[in-house]
Amino acid sequence: MEDGKQPLISSAKEDGQEQEHQLQSLPVARHTSSAATFVPDASDISPITGPVDFYRAFLTESKKLWYLAGPAIFTSICQYSLGAITQVFAGHVGSLDLAAVSIENSVIAGFSFGVMLGMGSALETLCGQAVGAGQIDMLGIYMQRSWVILVTTALLLSLLYIFAAPLLKLIGQTEEISEAAGVFAIYMIPQLFAYAMNFPIAKFLQSQSKIMVMALIAAVVLVLHTLFSWLFMLKLGWGLVGAAIVLDTSWWLIVIAQLLYIFSGTCGRAWSGFSLKAFQNLWGFVKLSLASAVMLCMNILGWTIMVALGMNAAISVRVSNELGASHPRTAKFSLVVAVVTSFLIGLVLSAILIATRNEYPSLFSSDTSVETLVEELTPILALCIVINNIQPVLSGVAIGAGWQAVVAYVNIACYYLFGIPLGLILGYKLDWGVRGIWYGMMTGTIVQTCVLFFIVYRTNWNKEASIAEDRIKKWGGANESDVDKTSDN
Template sequence: MEDGNSEPLLPPGEVDRTRGSYHEHQRSSSTLAFFAPGIEDIGPITGPRVFFREFSVEAKKLWYLAGPAIFTSICQYSLGAITQLFAGHVSTLTLAAVSIENSVIAGFSFGVMLGMGSALETLCGQAFGAGQLDMLGIYMQRSWVILNSTAVVLSLLYVFGTRILKLIGQVEQIADSAGILALWMIPQLFAYAMNFPIAKFLQAQSKIMVMAVVSAVVLVLHTVFSWLLMLKLGWGLVGAAVVLNVSWVIIVVAQLVYIFSGTCGRAWSGFSWKAFHNLWGFVRLSLASAIMLCLEIWYLTALILFAGYLKDAEVSVDALSICMNILGWTIMVAFGMNAAISVRVSNELGAAHPRTAKFSLVVAVMTSFMIGVAISIVLIAAREEYPALFSTDSAVRALVRKLTPLLAVCIVINNVQPVLSGVAVGAGWQALVAYVNTACYYLFGIPLGVVMGYRLNWGVEGIWMGMLCGISLQTCVLFFLVYRTNWHKEASIAEDRIRKWGGRP
């Protein structure tokens, strides 16, 4: 294992020469020259004309990354949703089992794996920006080692799924079926462990389109074979497990074929024993990334959990579930922008372009805010009509209409907040943001929501308003941190990080 004084990948002079030759290569390739970090840092913004010109250039770079990332997120998010859709046509028990396994066991594992894989957004992005392409493959292999080891531990959740579900109060029949399904879904867990490092590896190089194409093809195949196995051939739960597992394995294998075929150049030079170097430092950053993300996922899950203890629990939970489904789809847009800004910031910091990194943040925040406002306006305008698409119960529809203004505010905030989190990941602030999330969400937001919902008898609105205050506080804290950031210092830290976690070729 390497220590904190490990030698850099290349001596400083060699790093500079490598970076120079790398940018010479960029100049010979129009695609790389446009989407990879620029040769020079952005100049001062001297007026509106310069601002809008640079805004247009940066927006194109962001949307080149964000567009395919959004599409990929929606496709992969839809795999589980389509399985649940067909499960509802098999039986109510099958639907319940698939829903519980997806949301509780697989959902928890998905959050942990995605969070730990996000450490590569910092490391691969900054190494790519610095022109040290050889390290991207090493970082991905290190992440595979850590995430597959974590998957072995998480597999205990799948093995003891039935007991865990019964322990938290799930109905025995549903717990038994969901527990059996969880055992069959263990291959999906290890597919997560391989997929998320691959995704960050490709994102850092702006090779997102291939992920979008693979996800789209798999989604079509997944839909066809789910219908065939679950309904036509009557395999039920077994069919759900087979198709979900195979779909995720195909995603992983297709992306690996793309990488191994030589399309990534120096970024993939084969397997290396360096993957086992400096694992502890990698583990720390991966855990911080996982905690940062999971604290956010569990926070929204807690909202529905607390609603289940209200007087009109069934109506409250149904209405909140509808709102959370809508919020979930809109968050896919925010996740795409999160990935894009993380890549842009890490690339530009790695390339020692602090002003460009800061300007990229400004463009991303403004763009996400406008998207959030547009979606919210549409929802508010259609609040009398859209609840009927999700429920025939008049009480549920009435509560959804009543919650729509809160949903609209939540969409706007949740469109900006992931962008700031993406900056945090790109700059390597995961541990700091994990502390911020703990304080704002669990020491402020949840207690305030409980007081408003139960003590003040404001019901589900009170719970959501309190927790929305926690999200707002967290967003304000992130704004303050970004505003006070010394971007030149962050660029220097990025260079030190690359040298510290590198190794001699």
């Protein structure tokens, strides 16, 4: 394809053959490792010279973002709902069952979910940039490396499940609930290994923009999960055992369905079978995965908004694809579109919240004192929604560019070393109560967002595109030099 005839921004289609052709046609980076000598690919977005150019480019990029973000949001909601539906049915079984499922989901499985999701996000950087550079052959190798690391991590985390009961007692939970949650946690160990398989698969498919199939699988499994939860937990009276069986099975159905889709040949060159190359460069891969895990686990509040989570995945794919394809200006503009879009969504949600501040608290509590406190805190909650709609976008940019380690340090410093201690001082030392704790945490998040903005603002995007090519070569290993030659041809 000639540069002059190439579209400004490459767009992936869901159709297998058309997308495969498109991915193979992506330009290979043509530059050296020096940012000073970097020359963007000719198909990079043209400089924007006026409002009309900005409007057209904004609409084009918005379509690309929502093509990824929409199904990603839907998939996230469906997968999140699996545990939530189990909790709903557990509540109809008994209060002890509800407590056991809720604690296991939020404490044990919640922590493991965050670790696995974070470590799996290292794949977003590598796969996304490999797709952008046209080195599709490496995607399957990257996914297999991530499987090795995450399954090993799952073996270590399984100790948390095995010793869940004494750990819950240690942090102050009652003996009855701790024992019930401990038994349920042991039953849920298969779900842990499903996490280890699922998250690399998800990043592998997202990097190729194969989002719709993930959404379809998640929707079908959610329907089946609801049906069988009712059957096993209520109709057959299996209680916690039934809950565990259905929840484990649902997560493994997602994994198996996605694997069948990949193995069927729909991913073309991206999956060429299992390879011993998956065991090369594992330590470097581990370091990137650990940095990713720390980064995401430090941002629990930001991930509570499903729209922001979907935009996080979308901007990560867009930035990594465009940097890998030597399109630094396109990557930068994609960031602008994502931030503006998320900010506007946050404003709309906040406005709705403030407009209904006198009505919505009664949906959650009949206690007038609680309702009054919620009404008073609504403006702060509204501000939190706006901030937490922006922060995940910046984190997604970090994943796409491969800045996980730097952002992990920023998150730890701003949130855990500044925000939480400030909240404790305001809440307990100054007797501000819940308001003080919330003010402190929100302040930490605001500082965190400002620091990320500063990092992004100072970024040399030409240099990042150059680093992306170097990263692709590094993670490809010495034996993958033939891939570069093939792509050049």
